[in-house]
Amino acid sequence: xxxxxxxxxxxxxxxxxxxxxxxxxxxxxxxxxxxxxxxxxxxxxxxxxxxxxxxxxxxxxxxxxxxxxxxxxxxxxxxxxxxxxxxxxxxxxxxxxxxxxxxxxxxxxxxxxxxxxxxxxxxxxxxxxxxxxxxxxxxxxxxxxxxxxxxxxxxxxxxxxxxxxxxxxxxxxxxx
Numbered sequence: 567x568x569x570x571x572x573x574x575x576x577x578x579x580x581x582x583x584x585x586x587x588x589x590x591x592x593x594x595x596x597x598x599x600x601x602x603x604x605x606x607x608x609x610x611x612x613x614x615x616x617x618x619x620x621x622x623x624x625x626x627x628x629x630x631x632x633x634x635x636x637x638x639x640x641x642x643x644x645x646x647x648x649x650x651x652x653x654x655x656x657x658x659x660x661x662x663x664x665x666x667x668x669x670x671x672x673x674x675x676x677x678x679x680x681x682x683x684x685x686x687x688x689x690x691x692x693x694x695x696x697x698x699x700x701x702x703x704x705x706x707x708x709x710x711x712x713x714x715x716x717x718x719x720x721x722x723x724x725x726x727x728x729x730x731x732x733x734x735x736x737x738x739x740x741x742x
Contacts, residue, residue, distance in 0.1 A: 570640075570666055570667055571639065571640040571643060571644055571645045571646070571665070571666035571667070572645045572646075572666060572667045572668075572669065572736070573636045573639075573640070573645065573646045573647075573648060573661075573664060573666055573667065573668045573669070574588075574591060574597075574645075574646070574647045574648065574669055574670075574671055574732065574736075575648050575649075575650050575652055575658075575661060575668060575669070575670050575671065576588040576591070576647065576648065576649050576650075576671045576673065577649075577650055577651060577652035577653075577658075577670050577671065577672050577673070578651065578672055578673035578674055578704075578721075579651060579653070579680060579700040579701055579704055580651065580680075580700055581680040582673035582674065582675060582680055582721050583673055583721055583725065583728075584649040584650075584651075584673060585601060585649055586725055587671070587673060587725060587728050587729060587732075588601075588647045588648065588649045590725060590726075590729045591647045591671075591729055591732055591733075592647040594729060594733065595645070595647065595733075595736075597644070597645045597646055597647050598639055598644050598645075598646045598647070599646065599647045599648070600632075600635060600646065600647075600648050600649075601648075601649050602628075602632055602648060602649055602650035602651070603649070605628055605631045605632050605635070606628055607627070607628065609624070610624050610625075610628060619699040619700075619703075625657065626660075629650075629657055629660050629661060630660065632648065632650060632661060633660055633661050633663060633664045636648065636661070636664035636665070636666065636668070637664045637665040637666075639666075640664065640665035640666035641665055645666070651700065652670060653700060653703045653704045653705065654703060654704075654705050655705045655708055655711075658670060658711065667715075669714070669715045669716050669717075669735075669736075670707060670711060670716035670717075671716070671717055671719065671732050672706070672707050672716070672717065672718040672719065673719055673721050673728070674706075674718055674719070674720060674721065675720055675721035675722055676722070677701055680721070706718065715735060717731065717732070717735055719731055719732075
């Protein structure tokens with residue numbers, strides 16, 4: 567594993583299991599964990615709650631706050647696990663400017679399965695009706711991002727399998 571702080575950005579559209587996988591990785595690695603949703607201004611939450619997709623102008627300040635948090639953690643010598651949709655390569659470019667090493671774990675899968683998961687969630691402000699707009703916005707990881715250590719994982723695998731795959735990329739030890 568690298569000596570400098572690493573940020574694992576668990577990315578993908580809503581409903582792919584980002585929070586579940588990020589929490590498991592954080593626990594396994596002992597790294598700070600944050601949900602990108604916590605960085606949204608109330609205006610963004612209000613829009614999404616009303617089924618209105620966010621535009622780039624809504625996202626840039628939010629992404630900058632996330633990047634600032636990542637850099638502050640790295641400056642303190644801390645590695646992190648973060649959930650963030652990071653749907654566009656330009657968004658990932660901004661996040662990748664944070665201090666430390668930034669790797670993306672793209673949770674991806676069948677749209678029907680993702681929709682079913684979203685329907686079964688309670689207490690989340692993102693309605694299933696916004697899934698098509700997220701899928702239309704999603705830009706898969708580039709060859710350059712994949713060559714840099716980022717990975718795409720199919721959400722049909724179990725959470726334990728997904729976590730193990732990420733730890734293998736990091737060359738991190740797994741707990742029994």
